[in-house]
Amino acid sequence: MHSWRWAALLVLSLLVGLFAVVSQKRQPKQHNPDLEHLIRSLGDEYLICADGTSQPSGSRWTQYLGIWRHMRPLLSQKPKASHIYTLATSQPESPGEVECLFVKSGRVLSSGTRLALGPLCDSFQGCMTHEVPYGHTLLPAFTDAHGHLLDLGQSLLSVDLTGAESLSECRERLESFLASHPDLDKSAWIEGGGWDHTRWIDWPNKARFPTAQDMIENSVSLRERKISLKRIDFHALWLSPAALQTVMADDKIPPGVEVIPGGSIVLDSEGRPSGVLVDHAMRFALEVIPRWTNEDRKKFLKQAVDLLLSEGITGVGDAAxxxxxxxxxADTIRAGTDLGVRTYAFLSCESSQIVDDAECFEALVSRLAASGSGPLLLNEDAASDFTLRTVKLFADGALGSWGAALFLPYSDRPTERGSLTMNESAIPAIVNYWADKGYQIATHAIGDRANALVLDAYEEVLLRLTSQGEHDLRARIEHAQILRSQDFARFKSPTSQLMRTQGPLSIIASMQPSQYASDEHYLPSRLGPDRLANAFPWRSLLGSGSHVLFGSDFPVESPSVLAGIRAATTRTSPTADVVPETLTRLEALRAYTSAPPFGQFQEKVLGSLESEKWADWILTFGDILDDRQDLQDIRVVATVKRGKPAWLEGKGRLSSV
Incomplete structure (x- = not known):
């Protein structure tokens, strides 16, 4: 054949190959009947296997023409083979790949080769052997260590300002919400959230909060509406003029006062509340806004669970x-109904609007006793969807609203250092109070000062409990975003007297990679160059031997675990002389699978696909651990909980959950 014909065929083949790659990347989510058959046919006992080998991606005619070697680079990102990763805890440096899993009565009975497990399946009547589809990966389901379950559901049914790039876009979304709810009573409160003024292109002064008047400017439909909007970090509340007037009518907001214990009231130039309440000051509005009913909670729970299962999440730390x-x-479980996802609840007295801890505990005891439950529901075998053994404390606010407590002033507000939301001298006593009640303590701490004070308090209680022969506190710090260098090692061994400490006595860092991706644009101006090296120190803490768990803090961030893994693995160093805090894909994946159950006292039954553990697993299209594959092209296509189908792409939530 003439050389020009070979050249023409080569160009044509390359174009076909390129089209195949682009088509695959743009392939919409759609129903797969073969996948549905696999998922719906999962019985009480089944064997599921993967081939684990790569197969050529080129078609026969391209190989026949001898040009496969030219097309291979173009098609190298196409998913190859199928895999099963157990993420066995005994092999932390390995994904624990196996050929087959045998599942019985909702638990993993064994893993190994097809040759070894085939006869085991044959010994059970009705046991079927299934194949992981070509190009897919089976791995443990995700656990989001820190989110807000019912708030997520509410956010899906209310005004969503997430991602709004301007103040005018926020108004447009509010007006659109009203237009789509024409029957909404004019006296009703309109709630929502997700606004972030640091991202608004029409808001030049990023160090200034918007006002109540800014919300309704030039909008007839918003003028008389009572509107309450939580900032993206949930640490500031933006009120419309009608809402602010309603809150002030009770004379609860002290006139002319800007700073209150644990919070602040943003004032205008004349010393009047301008429309934004920060941290504890939000209570003035929350006491007026109607509280949720249980019917509200049912709606919110359904919305949240549907979304979480679609992301491959079967367990959440409900963090407030x-x-x-x-x-x-508790009442839902007692009525014989699953919650839909495994819910590890953190009691929040602040969310209950009870200031005194003893009063809060007594109220909890009284309410649960009326429901036939005690104040602790340990659920260490995870047989139920609900666990209660943790209390949530708040040490400071958030970086985005200048509320995180720092040792040195904010770089963009040189007169402010944030605020503690707990009395500094009272922190040890509060921690000790809840520890004596048998609760795990999980404390919100973002700024370096807040983190240091919480570590001091944990050190005190750990020393006391150790001297009494008690060891398994598993105290947690939620967020741990800004730390001093000398505090990294304290997560592993809080004091020199506890240097021998291993495992349960160390302090757990519960962190959220997606928040770094959202905050990255203002971190330099907020913290300055010197503190950037100690911001979001995932690698430093993990390298020190600390327990690091990942979550998203949904609905503050999207619950997408794949987005979180992408944030954790693609982060770059702020300056050339700073060691990057980037993780490997395996490290990030473990922080969403095998690590969170340790922070929930459930590591013996959840987090990996090992013998006697619950068979909570997902199928992804693509392989998260293949660095050649773009994480944006990988997606969850099926979610299984307790060995049974829970969610399927193209079909949604399945009836077995």
């Missing part, structure tokens, strides 16, 4: 549950 929320969960 009120007493009303906890009673709702």
């Amino acid at each position: 549950a009120s007493i009303d929320d906890i009673v709702f969960y």
